[in-house]
Amino acid sequence: MSNAAFSVRKSYNIIRELALADFRMKYHDSVLGYFWSLLNPLLQFVVLHFVFSYLFVVEVPKFTFYLLSGIVFWNFFHDATLSGMNAVYAKASISKKIYFPRNLIIFSSTATALISFIINTSILWLVVIVFDHFSINQFLIVIPFLSILLLAMGTAFLLSVFYVYFRDTIQIWLVCLNVGFWLTPIVYNALTAPLPLKMVALFNPVGRILIMLRSFLVYDDFPSVEFMVTTFVFCIVFFVVGLWLFNKHSHKIVEYM
């Protein structure tokens, strides 16, 4: 086949050009431009903060930062998985004309979502430093950051494989994300939740990533090493399995489009 030396450099160039063009397109025609991607989670935060601070009071220490960090990470997972699945379809006009490793489609759509994620996480961290505290341990948020990145890509790979065969995967996944939002400890505390919810929240990889994130960023403590290692290893394995399955089915992705 014409896989003739797809160097890392060439792949990197393709990912960068696709990701930047997608990012520009996403915000080009709107008046507020990039601020939309900030405004959206911010509005979500304001509404949820109001509801769970005044209407149904949740007992979570430092709830503001707790909620904000949950929203930033969840939104990345939401956007990256959805846009990854969409990209396989949206990029068919390119992939039908020229060969390149198909997984670059997912890498580039994740890179697009990653741009917003990096900016939003920086803002989140800044907010915590300005309004709460700074600690050297906060640099450890790189662990949950990488974990959710791997998890989101692994999920996008798996969903894309399903999407080729079942066109309603997007609708199903939208429902899953809606339910997932409430099964993940974003607005409530996993440890004090009622038992069935507690179990779900603790087995949910996004939930575990959020627990790590808040320990480092908000509460300045450590989850157990075992907890961190199992979560991180799970995300790596999930990414590898997703990538492997995607590559295995990748030639069909073009033919079925």
Place this chain on the structure above:
Amino acid sequence: MVTVENVTKVFQIPHERTKTLYHKLTNLFHSSYSYEKFFALQDVSFNVKKNEFLGIIGRNGSGKTTLLRIIAGIYQPTSGNIFVKEEITPFLEIGVGFQGDFTVRENIYINGALLGFSRKEIEKRFNNIIEFAELENFKDIKLNKLSAGMQVRLAFTIAIQSHAPILIVDEVMAVGDTIFQKKCRELFWEYKKQGRTVIFVSHDLGSVKEYCDRVIVLHKGQVVKDGNTEDIIKYYKEQILLQ
């Protein structure tokens, strides 16, 4: 340079399109999933030698595009093998890897990257590409706002930037005005002089006759004739087109 060995490509055409999970599930209980096999290519074998300008002709639906896609690595053959010794640049169905909702500039950068150029190399070529494609006033316009002719000019200009030793050219002359066709003509002669390997698909028998050293006739997914240009074109006119 390119060896095609007993390549068969089968597409499954479902009788009923079941694309959603809901349909698949309900179909489990009602009727079994049935489909027809469509042999787009059947046991196709040939090779392309170095420096050869090979023409492939055949009627619509004879499998030309499927064959080119398989050679370019976009499709996988159902059975058989393809060996490609060097890098290939495909230029399929009047287009490269364009995405309509990106601007001309973005499409140039993306396709440059797909052809293996670094950002600097593309920047260096950018003005030349725009000039050659005559798109000076359309750099930051979304691609799908350009006319078909403009898109072809751009695609062509991008494809010829490639230094790949093997080139696949599919129906370039069909669209485009006389000036554009003249540019193509000059370029193909330049390629012949350079000794590049070109796989050339066209319905325009005149240009096939002009450039090709050898021609293959595809008919209903099979190679029915392979030989020197004059004889093959004569055969094609008499046997296939008059059928």
